Amino acid sequence: MPVTLEEALARYPGAQTFRFGDSPALTEELLALVRSGRKRATCSALAEIEAGAAAPQIGRCDIALDGAGHPALVIETLRLVETRFCDLPEELALMEGEDDSLESWRAQHRRYYERAGIFAPDMPLIWEEFRVIEDFAATDPSPEAAHV
Numbered sequence: 104m105p106v107t108l109e110e111a112l113a114r115y116p117g118a119q120t121f122r123f124g125d126s127p128a129l130t131e132e133l134l135a136l137v138r139s140g141r142k143r144a145t146c147s148a149l150a151e152i153e154a155g156a157a158a159p160q161i162g163r164c165d166i167a168l169d170g171a172g173h174p175a176l177v178i179e180t181l182r183l184v185e186t187r188f189c190d191l192p193e194e195l196a197l198m199e200g201e202d203d204s205l206e207s208w209r210a211q212h213r214r215y216y217e218r219a220g221i222f223a224p225d226m227p228l229i230w231e232e233f234r235v236i237e238d239f240a241a242t243d244p245s246p247e248a249a250h251v
Contacts, residue, residue: 106239111174115164118177119157125218127170133201134167134175138238142200148216149227159183159231175240178233188212188226195230
């Protein structure tokens with residue numbers, strides 16, 4: 104039986120919930136990158152946090168939801184870097200695992216932030232390095248989990 108959000112929150116008191124990406128398809132694509140070990144970082148625009156998104160905190164465990172809104176995995180924040188979009192170093196961009204160059208990262212993230220209506224070349228970002236603490240699909244014996 105899949106882990107419910109209530110069960111996940113009980114296991115990780117103080118955890119915040121979030122989704123990678125801005126669509127169910129992108130969420131699933133990014134979760135696959137996390138599960139493969141390629142994606143070890145993400146970033147949030149300061150504007151998203153000011154609008155109510157939870158700010159990452161070093162040491163806190165948070166629950167990433169899948170495209171349908173169910174708990175997918177738990178990450179622990181290891182490191183935070185405050186920077187501007189235009190100043191993010193290539194090394195940090197590549198740790199996000201989505202692109203093979205800084206130019207590609209900038210193009211993809213620019214489109215993402217433009218869809219959200221908040222893009223500016225000098226926009227403040229909080230870059231976050233994380234590690235996976237628990238993958239609910241890996242511990243879920245249901246047949247659906249095997250196909251995630």
